[in-house]
Amino acid sequence: MNELDNENVVSSNDLGPVGADPDYTRPDWWNDDGTKGTFQDNYTARKRVFPDGQCVVTVTKDKNYLGPAQTKLRAKRGESEERERNEEDAGQRAKQKVRDCCKAISADRMVTLTYRDNMTDRDKALKDWKAFCRRLGKVKKFHYVAVIEEQERGALHFHVAVRGKQSYVLLRSIWQRVVGLGSSGEQMGQVNVRDPHRLGFGVKGGHKLAAYIAKYCGKDVDCRELNGKRYFRSRGIVLPEVQYWRLPNCTCMLCAVHEAFRLIEGHCMEGLDTWCNNALGIVYLASAPGLVDPDYCPF
Structure with a gap:
């Protein structure tokens, strides 16, 4: 796939509400094989806009298990064999909540x-x-x-x-x-x-x-x-709702970066905080407070 094909793929992604077209079809060159009992890759975009104009956009490569749910006995709190991993996951969730x-x-x-x-x-x-x-x-x-x-x-x-x-x-x-x-x-x-x-x-x-x-x-x-x-x-802190979209036409990190910047358009680009990890499949963008002046042109 060349650069022009990538641009066409990105522009074809529908950023409408989730559920508008639940029976979407993946492109022929999608790398999932549909094998049951395995994890399938899927990119999801999330966007949260705060009252002062700050906008946080993430595009993540999620892994979905294809097949029946795997159940196992739940260990008592603090006695799980994966306690260290659970603690790390809880710490990451707390960090995100604090931010x-x-x-x-x-x-x-x-x-x-x-x-x-x-x-x-x-x-x-x-x-x-x-x-x-x-x-x-x-x-x-x-x-x-x-x-x-x-x-x-x-x-x-x-x-x-x-x-x-x-x-x-x-x-x-x-x-x-x-x-x-x-x-x-x-x-x-x-x-x-x-x-x-x-x-x-x-x-x-x-x-x-x-x-x-x-x-x-x-x-x-x-x-x-x-x-x-x-x-x-303190009490009374209200977090804005998160908008999210599935990206069926997004199959690589380059597409994920393009989608992230499309979603953050209209917000302040000065002081933009960016982070991307190809191994984890995560693109993170966070804008500064305020909206872009419609008459402003950076070129």
Whole structure:
């Protein structure tokens, strides 16, 4: 297949709602053999648009099992032979959820809550965190996405993604009141508010902040128990629905990249975040906030 054939294939893909034509036919050169009891390749496009204009598009190469479902006995929680793999999958899902929540609230600043001493008691830290949110909620209403980080020496502290300018005096006074004083009367809690400029975010600020917060949701969170939460978020965060399409005419990663850029047309290309992995069969595009000016021409 030459480049012209690829262009014709991409333009022929129907990006209408799923279910409009469930009995679509694959092209003759599709690489699936239809053998039962095997996994068949299929490309799926997903698109989510956030209130501030941010758009996230993914095109993934999904593997569908052709044949009856394979059933097996379900192990007790924590006793599965594939526990490590399950933990990794759960960590990836949590990372995606955190990134989506950060984009949903248009987070552009990070608040860090720390302890003066080497706090290693997770239960005590979570109790302080709940008290902090409860007291702050009586003063102001705000949306947040928070994670707990454990340093190499075991010290715990919180990273909180928020939107807009924060009152440093208010946050510090509440956190220090929750944590209390030391034996010598010194303050045992500290607060650091980092704005986009100090973080070096620039145009890709939202992407970097969301990725920075999400990285602490991986499976290697030693301070978290089996049923422990990987992240915390305020109530009322509404995630936009995901639109998705099957791409029967998409058979290679080049087609997948073309489809991804077609779907993100009309959104801000400045500060576009891109990621592509041929081995995993994933194309990821994330735009910055705002829509493209219809009179703007990049050429």
